[in-house]
Each structure stands twice: as structure tokens, then as C-alpha cells.
Amino acid sequence: MEGKSMMDTNAHPDRYSLNKNLAEMVKGGVIMDVTTPEQARIAEEAGAVAVMALERVPADIRKHGGVARMSDPKIIKAIKQAVSIPVMAKCRIGHFVEAQILEAIGVDFIDESEVLTPADEFCHIDKKKFKVPFVCGARDLGEALRRIAEGAAMIRTKGEAGTGNVVEAVRHIRTINAQIRKLQNMPREELITAAKEMGAPYELVLYVAEHGRLPVVNFAAGGVATPADAALLMQLGCDGVFVGSGIFKSENPEKRARAIVKAVAHYDDPEVLAEVSEDLGEPMPGLELERLESRYAERGW
Amino acid sequence: MKVGVLAFQGAVREHINMLKMAGAQPVPVKKEEELNDVDALILPGGESTVIGKFLRETGLGKIIVEKAKNGMPIWGTCAGMILLAKKIVNEDYVHLGLMDIWVRRNAYGSQLDSFIVRKPVPAVSPKPLELVFIRAPYAEKALPGVEVLLELDGKIVAARQNNLLATAFHPEVTDDPSFHKFFLEMIPSSK
Numbered sequence: 001m002e003g004k005s006m007m008d009t010n011a012h013p014d015r016y017s018l019n020k021n022l023a024e025m026v027k028g029g030v031i032m033d034v035t036t037p038e039q040a041r042i043a044e045e046a047g048a049v050a051v052m053a054l055e056r057v058p059a060d061i062r063k064h065g066g067v068a069r070m071s072d073p074k075i076i077k078a079i080k081q082a083v084s085i086p087v088m089a090k091c092r093i094g095h096f097v098e099a100q101i102l103e104a105i106g107v108d109f110i111d112e113s114e115v116l117t118p119a120d121e122f123c124h125i126d127k128k129k130f131k132v133p134f135v136c137g138a139r140d141l142g143e144a145l146r147r148i149a150e151g152a153a154m155i156r157t158k159g160e161a162g163t164g165n166v167v168e169a170v171r172h173i174r175t176i177n178a179q180i181r182k183l184q185n186m187p188r189e190e191l192i193t194a195a196k197e198m199g200a201p202y203e204l205v206l207y208v209a210e211h212g213r214l215p216v217v218n219f220a221a222g223g224v225a226t227p228a229d230a231a232l233l234m235q236l237g238c239d240g241v242f243v244g245s246g247i248f249k250s251e252n253p254e255k256r257a258r259a260i261v262k263a264v265a266h267y268d269d270p271e272v273l274a275e276v277s278e279d280l281g282e283p284m285p286g287l288e289l290e291r292l293e294s295r296y297a298e299r300g301w
Numbered sequence: 302m303k304v305g306v307l308a309f310q311g312a313v314r315e316h317i318n319m320l321k322m323a324g325a326q327p328v329p330v331k332k333e334e335e336l337n338d339v340d341a342l343i344l345p346g347g348e349s350t351v352i353g354k355f356l357r358e359t360g361l362g363k364i365i366v367e368k369a370k371n372g373m374p375i376w377g378t379c380a381g382m383i384l385l386a387k388k389i390v391n392e393d394y395v396h397l398g399l400m401d402i403w404v405r406r407n408a409y410g411s412q413l414d415s416f417i418v419r420k421p422v423p424a425v426s427p428k429p430l431e432l433v434f435i436r437a438p439y440a441e442k443a444l445p446g447v448e449v450l451l452e453l454d455g456k457i458v459a460a461r462q463n464n465l466l467a468t469a470f471h472p473e474v475t476d477d478p479s480f481h482k483f484f485l486e487m488i489p490s491s492k
Contacts, residue, residue: 014417021312021474022412022435025346025379028310047355049310049348084406085348086436108412108436131413265309265355266331 019133019153023217033244037082046257050086053079058162059245068116070098094120103132114299127151141179142198158297159222164286166229183209225283227263234267251281305330305339309355311347315473323481341374344381353396374464374487382467401444408439426479432470
């Protein structure tokens with residue numbers, strides 16, 4: 001049987017396939033940030049496909065300032081107790097000990113997240129050493145493929161978390177899509193040059209050129225505040241959506257959560273989208289990007 | 302032969318690809334018109350709480366129950382097995398409540414307990430199949446009338462009851478279409 005992951009140089013060969021496939025199972029779903037067991041139950045009841053257990057949502061991390069770290073394991077365990085859907089939790093970029101702790105308490109997925117203050121400016125976590133799956137943020141194809149090379153089982157756009165402004169998430173998915181299309185049209189001899197230029201492993205570049213998609217599931221994240229935002233990112237080709245502050249910082253979290261879940265499942269049906277967008281109360285307050293003190297998306301490389 | 306894949310959430314793409322490999326015409330199903338157009342239906346893996354909610358809210362669940370009672374072949378994988386069950390252990394609700402099995406959700410634990418085994422399933426394939434269990438359920442009990450296709454450590458992980466098929470694992474994420482072919486043979490017009 002498999003030993004504790006930190007002792008192994010690499011987890012069991014079946015592991016990566018199992019972890020990529022857990023990400024496949026949450027496709028078409030909404031993953032919601034929650035800070036209490038009560039919120040987790042509201043999210044599950046509203047149709048969340050998984051929850052992200054946190055001490056503070058990104059909007060509050062922004063307000064609070066200072067160093068943002070992994071949440072108290074006690075909070076994560078209480079949230080795990082409260083729901084039957086998968087529970088994710090965030091660790092800092094490069095902080096492999098926070099990741100070891102999250103694995104030890106049995107979370108279903110770790111988000112190595114730029115929303116927390118990075119612990120290492122040179123290295124991301126060697127995710128292949130772990131048994132638990134990881135999701136990582138990316139702004140472009142090279143960044144996505146570097147994270148996959150490190151062992152990420154799922155990718156999400158970085159967007160700009162805690163702003164309620166979808167513009168960066170749109171920029172990131174459009175960038176990735178455009179880069180994929182470009183690779184698909186390249187003659188084979190140019191792909192090695194493309195790999196060199198985007199700083200990504202050649203084998204992964206080849207895979208993308210041949211299949212026209214990333215080898216793992218790609219969700220949208222960072223700034224989703226309305227059902228229309230979520231459907232926009234789905235129509236742009238994302239496999240599902242993370243909603244951070246957008247739900248529990250809005251006037252009516254329960255109703256908005258339900259609406260966003262429906263919007264993701266029916267993303268290509270404007271009649272359903274019109275129906276679910278009605279009478280949701282105030283969304284979370286939005287922030288213009290020019291006025292931000294720090295851009296989370298610029299963290300990591 | 303048109304085979305629907307319930308397409309609200311989950312491993313829809315994988316089933317669609319597999320159905321093509323097995324020689325059927327796949328149809329993603331979210332609406333009544335789409336459901337009325339298919340000869341059989343697959344309930345994919347995903348989160349049963351989410352898919353079950355859509356079945357209730359859209360009214361599609363009731364129509365599926367009717368169609369199942371009229372003999373339409375329906376196959377549930379993982380979450381789909383939970384949707385089919387007549388009893389969910391430790392819960393006071395059921396979804397479609399069609400199949401005489403008692404299912405336990407997340408029966409093996411968290412993602413760290415997900416696993417793959419390679420085993421033949423005699424009714425389906427004599428050679429070992431890759432059986433992928435992801436936060437999987439199992440059936441603790443099958444009532445008379447249910448044919449158990451595979452047990453693993455005393456737990457029921459594949460079963461058939463007339464036109465209904467349930468697997469706790471995910472044949473759709475492998476390269477082997479044996480299970481999909483087995484399901485296609487359950488469609489009356491194919492014989």
C-alpha cells in the first residue's frame with residue numbers, strides 16, 4: 001500500500017489519474033468559498049459541487065491586509081464535518097508544509113493560491129510528492145502547463161480575487177484559448193520553439209497542440225459576482241466556476257448561490273439566465289482594478 | 302441508437318466519447334424534448350446532491366421514473382448509482398428511487414481513499430477491467446430481483462435489475478468501452 005506522501009519521492013502512479021478524474025467529476029459545477037459550517041451547508045443546499053474552506057474570503061483578506069496564511073485546521077475540519085461534498089482548502093504558493101498539514105487532515109483538494117501571501121518567490125510546491133490533488137491558478141498557457149508539470153490535477157484562471165470584477169478572469173481565459181488555437185495551427189517543428197518561449201515542457205505543449213485543450217480540467221475564478229459573469233466564463237470555454245467573495249458578500253447569499261449554480265448548468269440558455277438573474281438583491285461591492293493596492297494575479301510565475 | 306447522457310453536471314464529456322467508441326449516437330440531455338428523443342439514458346458521475354437537485358427542479362426526475370417503469374434502459378455511474386437507489390443509508394431522502402439497492406455515499410472516505418483496481422467483471426468482460434473508484438459509493442444490500450455483477454470485499458459495486466444498471470466506479474474515464482457495449486445491449490431494439 002501507499003505510504004505517507006511526504007516520505008515518497010512520488011505518489012503511486014494511479015494517483016495522478018485518480019486526482020485528474022476527481023476534477024473531471026466537478027465539471028459543470030460551482031465551487032464556493034465558505035468560512036463557517038453554516039455557510040458550507042447553505043452552499044451545499046444551493047447546489048455547490050464542492051466548497052473552499054477558508055478563514056476569510058478574498059474581499060476580507062484584501063481589506064484586512066497583512067500576511068494571509070493557511071486557515072486554522074479546526075475551521076476546515078468543522079466544515080468537512082458539515083457537508084458531504086468535496087472540501088478544498090488553500091495553502092500559500094510554495095508552502096509545502098501547509099500542504100502537508102492540509103493533506104494530513106484529509107481535505108479533498110488543495111488550492112495553491114495567490115490569494116494567500118506567497119511563501120516562496122522561486123518555487124511552487126512539487127505537487128507530485130503528494131497524494132492529495134492540487135488546483136493552481138494561471139494567467140496564460142505557459143503558466144498553466146508549468147503548474148501541470150509540477151503535478152497540478154486542475155487549473156483555474158487567476159482572475160483578480162476579491163474584486164467582484166470579472167475582467168481579469170475573462171482576460172486570462174481568452175489568453176489561454178488564443179494560445180491554444182495558435183499551437184493547433186503550428187507546424188510541428190515550431191512547437192519546440194513555442195515551448196521554449198512560453199517556458200513550458202515540450203510534451204505538454206505537444207498534447208495541447210494535438211488535443212486543442214489542456215490535459216486537465218480548467219475552471220474560471222477571480223471576480224465572479226453574478227450569474228451572468230459565471231455563464232460568460234462558461235461560454236468562453238471554462239469547465240466550471242469558483243465563486244469566492246461573490247456569494248457570502250452579497251445581500252442574499254442563498255438566492256445568489258442557487259442562481260449561479262443554475263446559470264453554470266444552463267450557461268448557453270439566455271432564457272434561463274434571464275430568469276435566474278432576477279431580483280437577487282445587491283451583489284458584492286465591486287472594485288476597479290486601477291485602484292487596487294496589490295494585484296494577486298501577479299503572485300506566482 | 303440514441304443514448305442520452307444527463308448533462309447538468311459531471312463526467313458528461315467522458316460518457317459521450319465512450320458512447321461514440323461503442324458505436325452509439327450520444328445526446329446530452331437537459332430538457333424534456335431531449336429526453337423524449339433517446340432510447341436509453343446514462344446518469345453520469347458528478348455530485349449526486351447537485352444532479353439530484355436539477356432533476357427535482359426541472360421536473361426531469363419524474364419523467365425519467367416514468368420512462369424507467371416503461372422499460373427504458375438507465376445506467377448510473379457513481380453519483381448515478383446514488384440517484385437510482387431506493388434507499389440511501391443515513392439519509393432521509395432518495396432521488397429517483399428506482400433500483401432495489403441500499404447505497405452508502407462516500408462509502409470509502411475522502412479523495413485520499415479513492416483507488417483503482419483491475420478485475421474481470423464476468424457478465425461484462427472476461428479480461429480484467431480498470432475499475433476507477435472516486436469518492437465512490439457502494440451498495441450494502443441488494444433486494445431479490447437484483448443481479449449482482451461484481452462485489453469487492455463483500456460490497457456490491459456493480460448490479461443490474463432488469464432495465465437498470467448501476468456501477469460504483471467509472472468505466473467512462475478508462476479506455477475500455479466494454480461496459481458501454483454491455484449497456485447498449487440492454488436496449489431492446491439492438492437485439
